[in-house]
Amino acid sequence: MYRFATFVLFLTLGIAVQLSHGTEVNVRDKDNNLCLYANLMVNFKVSYEVAINKSSTAEFELPASVTSGESTCGETSSTLNLHFGDGHSWSVNFTTDGKMYWVDTITFSYNLSDAIIFPNSTSTDTTTIYAKSQIKDVRVDTCYSCKSKETIETAPVSQMLQNVLIQAFVGNNSKSEEMTSCAADVPTTPVAPTTHTPTTTTTQAPTTAPKTTTTHTPTTTTTHTPTTTTDAPVTNATTTDAPVTNATTTDAPVTNSTTTDAPVTNSTTAAPPTPTPTPTLPAPTTGKYKIQPDVNHTACLLADFGLRFKVKEEEMNFEPNGTAVTGKCEVNSSELVLTSKTATIKLTFTNDTKKFHLHALNVTGKTSSGVAFSAANTNLSLWEAAVGSSYMCNKEQNYTISADLSIYTFELRVQPFAVKKGVFSTAEDCQADGESFIVPIAVGVALLVLILIVLLAYFIGRKRNMAAGYESF
Template identity: 35%
Template structure:
């Protein structure tokens, strides 16, 4: 039977025992399939129902010790083995399996009045060469994330059309077009809806280019008046970010970030540190800082150590990845990366600092401007930055005034010496007249 759609969304389709319906999802980078799971109990009554779309953005290490981003989406060969109804003493479980050894599940518990998701378990298999063609680590990798879903009233359907994301351990999970009810009573899906915060009128989704954090940097000509001067864009606020390995801080960063996106119009996007979270990985020779600004924008900075066998080792910024998503449906607005940088070079055990504005050219359509930068991706001690090595443009700016000052000082000394010797000679000439 072909799926039918109405302007208000998908029409309910006839359900069978433990059926799974796959519908082709949105096109683009995150092409995915919509999944509908209807779990039945022993009496063939619906006890757990869910329909949603999801995709995964996974950062993995390659055989050359670099890091790449892989996109994993649901395919047409999805199963839902292991899904169970749950009861007052046992958690309900919604589980799906797809692709070459990938699986995802979420469990639900309930009280007398509400139900909620407790945690999500996601397993991806790096033996899937179509997704991870050069993965260094082979085999299944499992991550468990505590879900942040608010409790939902029993008999209510939880609905969230906007994109939600959960990030942990180099994996970002995206969900959208979600309809869910756990612990369905009497086999009947509830008529009342509980909406996620992103769907409420007071927190409308943010969509480029109408985002409040985006400033249009363009000039407007009003004929016959002359071209107006664009309003200056304020520099972004400086954020402080850190990563931990166990209980020990392994990476420190202080920076203000501004994205310069060249699409139909140049867009300057200031990254707000108040809503930005940091995640990533630390290693002996490679480290990645991932920033999620809370508005479906992700920036990855990858650092590596060069001259690893030399006595004096240095680190530098090697790769930057930027992904901008549509907050409503999870589709990619922009995805760009540059893995040929040799920026922010400093001695291992030191930090790199540059107070001046710098520009990272990701590609022709995207630049990143940095302000008040200080970064230390390796050998952090006592949660503090080590001695900083300034960027070369700033060092040059210090050398020029020092050189000019030294020259002026030398000139003053010469003038004083000339005056002193000239005055002394004049006095000696006066004595000879007597």
């Protein structure tokens, strides 16, 4: 019995150790050198629909057995891409500036047709959500360590990260032993309470001497009534001074003969401060983005544009430098996801085999003043062009996404389908939308004027011929 109990105890401990170990992944580059390391635990909670107006919640974890073959390592951007189960994936995109690295985007895709995790689901779609993490400001050549729990809420998904040990952009083919700990793991030193000794401040009221005892000379001497000490039996040897009577008179108290003039207050009324005008933003930097399935294939989506947001009355430019680019290309739809330090933008394009257009736009972020914003529109028909060509518009365009959010595009050119040899195809210019009718109208007007001139010349000539005939008679 004792041996059996011992065996069960060791078995339980073994399971606990295995669960606490989480998921460990070593990503190697083309030279088989370690370039990205991860050891972490991720728990998911997903709310999904099981009937009309009814939902259920699935809870599962990132298993120890995953495939990481699609993970990539680059000089400024690396991706940890983990696939597991029946069509599920979890990926983390890292970016570095050479001194620090951070997580740009966490992408989680889950397959609702997996009946084991999502029983009775009314949908069989694969849904993808994008989230931001608190993993930031990690020094290069150090591991990011966080034993505390970090919960990331992105409806309808909740992700909880725990016991995280990650190093992106690994050098020297080995994981660093130096750690950059998360703020939650850093112990806070309690500040000892400071005891202040109370200080008693005695303020003497100005002594007003009787008028008869004050001699006004260049040096004014105030003569006090001599204090009479009564020689009574000594009890506590207290000498009682005769109180100085502060005469309540209308005369100002006399201190020294020096008269201090009250500061002269100028009666000039200060003008109200002029409000500082909002500086005009420069044109945003044009970013050049592309989706490339892997290193062996050319780009399947190209996009160049400068972007500006207007959140209520505040404007901000989208900065392409350091922006992480992710997405996908499919037969009838393509996605471009841009993630910077301040905003995440998801553009969804669709096509009907003849023409493509921007169908949906989802934007989340935070302005420079710290105001968070989020807006989506899934019923757009913008940037339309023929499949096999690109859409171009160099002029500034303004689009209202929601009541609080507008976007402005500059030097726009996109081609989400049928990209050949990794370059843009012939562009359909937005100028043609306004100018397509101008040319035929101008030609028509010119022809009409020409016909009128010919007819007028004909009638004038005929009238002259008729007049000449009458004269001959």
